[in-house]
Amino acid sequence: MPPRLNPYISFDGDARQAMEFYQGVFGGTLELNTYGDFGGQDAGDAADRIMHGMLETAGGFTLMGADTPPGAGHRPGNNIAVSLSGDDSAELGGYWEALCAGGTVTVPLEKQMWGDVFGTCTDRFGITWLVNISGSGN
Structure with missing residues (x-):
């Protein structure tokens, strides 16, 4: 597979809703993994938050997104x-x-x-x- 450039967007607890929305817009296959999937009970309150999401469409789009990691602090900006x-x-x-x-x-x-x-x-x-x-x- 050749290198590709795709956006990766950070969310503040609503990554699942956002990624499902984008799937509704663009179609494609959406994979979502939660912090709980990878951290088990150590994930605590973040267990249901999205650690990594990837939407791949038949048209060749790839969009990735996740909730900000616990303790990292979400800093939205206008730079994307x-x-x-x-x-x-x-x-x-x-x-x-x-x-x-x-x-x-x-x-x-x-x-x-x-x-x-x-x-x-x-x-x-x-x-x-x-x-x-x-x-x-x-």
């Missing part, structure tokens, strides 16, 4: 965004609609000065998504 791009306007437009549900649109998905259809939104989990649909006629 996930970008989706391609030329399939129906597929990308569908992702856009699903990601925006319950979130906030910061740039509407519309034709931009560089000729592509582009938009940004922040989903209901606070993750920023950039969608770019390339090509003419979009």
